Amino acid sequence: MSIHEECGVFGMISNNTTDVGQMIYYGLYALQHRGQEGCGIVVNHDGLFSSHKDLGLVSEVFGKENLAKLPQGEMAVGHVRYGTTGANNRSNCQPIEVNHQKGRMALAHNGNLSNAAKLRDELELSGAIFHTTSDTETIAYIITKERIKCGSIEDALTNAMDILQGAYSLVLMSPQKLICARDPHGFRPLCFGKTKDGSFVVASESCAIHAVGGEVIRDVEPGEILVFSRQENGIKMQSIQRHCYKEERKICIFEYIYFARPDSVIDGISVHSARVSAGRELAKEHPVDADMVIGVPDSGLDAAIGYSLESRIPYGIGLIKNKYIGRTFIAPDHRLDQVRIKLSAIEDVVRDKRIVLIDDSIVRGTTSGRLVKLLREAGAKEIHMRISAPPFLHPCYYGTDIDSEEHLIANKHTVSEIAELIGADSLGYLPVEKLGCLMQERYPDYFSGYCSACFDGKYPTEIPTDTRKDRFEMPLSQKEKK
Ligand code: AMP
Numbered sequence: 250m251s252i253h254e255e256c257g258v259f260g261m262i263s264n265n266t267t268d269v270g271q272m273i274y275y276g277l278y279a280l281q282h283r284g285q286e287g288c289g290i291v292v293n294h295d296g297l298f299s300s301h302k303d304l305g306l307v308s309e310v311f312g313k314e315n316l317a318k319l320p321q322g323e324m325a326v327g328h329v330r331y332g333t334t335g336a337n338n339r340s341n342c343q344p345i346e347v348n349h350q351k352g353r354m355a356l357a358h359n360g361n362l363s364n365a366a367k368l369r370d371e372l373e374l375s376g377a378i379f380h381t382t383s384d385t386e387t388i389a390y391i392i393t394k395e396r397i398k399c400g401s402i403e404d405a406l407t408n409a410m411d412i413l414q415g416a417y418s419l420v421l422m423s424p425q426k427l428i429c430a431r432d433p434h435g436f437r438p439l440c441f442g443k444t445k446d447g448s449f450v451v452a453s454e455s456c457a458i459h460a461v462g463g464e465v466i467r468d469v470e471p472g473e474i475l476v477f478s479r480q481e482n483g484i485k486m487q488s489i490q491r492h493c494y495k496e497e498r499k500i501c502i503f504e505y506i507y508f509a510r511p512d513s514v515i516d517g518i519s520v521h522s523a524r525v526s527a528g529r530e531l532a533k534e535h536p537v538d539a540d541m542v543i544g545v546p547d548s549g550l551d552a553a554i555g556y557s558l559e560s561r562i563p564y565g566i567g568l569i570k571n572k573y574i575g576r577t578f579i580a581p582d583h584r585l586d587q588v589r590i591k592l593s594a595i596e597d598v599v600r601d602k603r604i605v606l607i608d609d610s611i612v613r614g615t616t617s618g619r620l621v622k623l624l625r626e627a628g629a630k631e632i633h634m635r636i637s638a639p640p641f642l643h644p645c646y647y648g649t650d651i652d653s654e655e656h657l658i659a660n661k662h663t664v665s666e667i668a669e670l671i672g673a674d675s676l677g678y679l680p681v682e683k684l685g686c687l688m689q690e691r692y693p694d695y696f697s698g699y700c701s702a703c704f705d706g707k708y709p710t711e712i713p714t715d716t717r718k719d720r721f722e723m724p725l726s727q728k729e730k731k
Pocket of ligand 1: 507545608651
């Protein structure tokens with residue numbers, strides 16, 4: 250399996266503004282939580298592309314100077330990238346640009362293909378040379394190959410979607426068009442909207458559309474391709490639906506639990522409300538006598554409100570996060586230190602209290618253990634840990650970075666053993682069969698509408714046989730030993 254692409258994409262086609270690069274910059278800023286490893290912007294000016302990409306946060310990569318260097322233009326695409334250890338090099342930064350006889354293309358991608366290894370092998374055997382270890386290059390190759398046979402880039406993308414499997418939310422730019430597409434299961438979010446001057450924007454999450462002063466029109470449907478082009482009387486939008494409604498809708502449930510920003514609305518469901526529902530369900534499933542409910546900032550806060558509302562135990566702010574630190578998990582090293590650097594307890598709030606502590610997930614158990622210790626040191630009398638997701642048991646092939654199975658604490662220990670290991674007085678997870686509570690308002694049937702393979706092992710597509718993360722970086726001799 251290639252590196253994880255748990256990323257954010259943003260695109261804009263302007264009606265009359267020319268500072269598209271700047272708009273993408275603000276859009277990416279709003280999507281920074283989706284990836285902190287690297288980012289990039291490609292601007293289209295009169296059909297020519299100019300770009301800047303690098304490792305680092307949006308504010309670092311696009312300091313005043315680099316942003317000012319981007320030319321004025323009519324369209325642009327951008328990307329924030331999440332990277333895992335081993336693959337954090339500049340060449341994996343997106344959007345990737347392709348120059349081909351049939352035209353130019355810039356491509357930004359969120360998700361992981363589940364048949365990436367197979368496709369890449371086939372392409373390499375037919376002479377393709379890859380410069381990155383990311384699935385995005387595979388997608389670009391396949392679109393380009395199809396483009397040779399097709400009359401238009403959108404036809405090439407439509408054909409490519411017959412071949413691609415797994416998760417992809419794409420924003421693509423040709424000299425004349427801005428195109429976006431979502432895989433037929435709709436694993437990763439993608440939506441579009443309009444700004445006041447009639448420009449169209451496409452984004453991984455609705456919060457980014459709002460950030461540039463736009464209004465959300467709707468989510469891109471699973472399997473849908475949208476093509477935007479500039480006409481004399483404004484921007485024309487075309488929807489291609491050949492891949493729609495063929496597969497079951499399978500949005501990643503972890504987007505609601507952890508990944509997305511709470512002010513985003515994905516597939517018609519508010520992420521904040523979904524988390525509050527999970528907290529309420531958790532209170533019903535695992536009630537406890539306590540004095541205060543506190544959430545782990547940031548993604549545990551909304552579920553903590555839900556737990557408090559349902560249990561009528563007061564909600565309090567017991568943990569403070571250093572605002573200038575990104576998601577611990579995203580920076581791969583020194584995690585133990587980072588919990589302490591990132592979070593601290595308010596002694597005055599937690600001292601002598603029986604605390605219900607809500608977090609979104611336990612992976613290895615390191616964070617929870619550290620948090621329990623922090624609260625004990627601050628004087629908490631009892632700590633009852635509640636997790637607004639089921640135990641992680643399986644790998645994800647669609648872009649969520651989940652540790653390998655042998656490192657997942659829930660694969661090695663029972664719930665009561667984990668409670669003991671992290672030092673909590675009790676521990677309760679959201680049961681896997683109750684995950685639907687996150688989406689119930691839109692999909693009343695608990696068993697459809699989302700992918701929860703990381704919790705239940707039910708994969709909506711075929712899964713790869715060779716899952717080594719560094720497979721594409723290996724010498725051929727080792728690759729063959731699979
Ligand atoms: P651990 O310390 O290994 O148990 O990690 C748990 C913490 O990692 C939780 O507080 C989550 O917020 C965070 N987390 C879980 N899964 C992910 C993920 N796929 N990407 C980033 N952060 C995650």
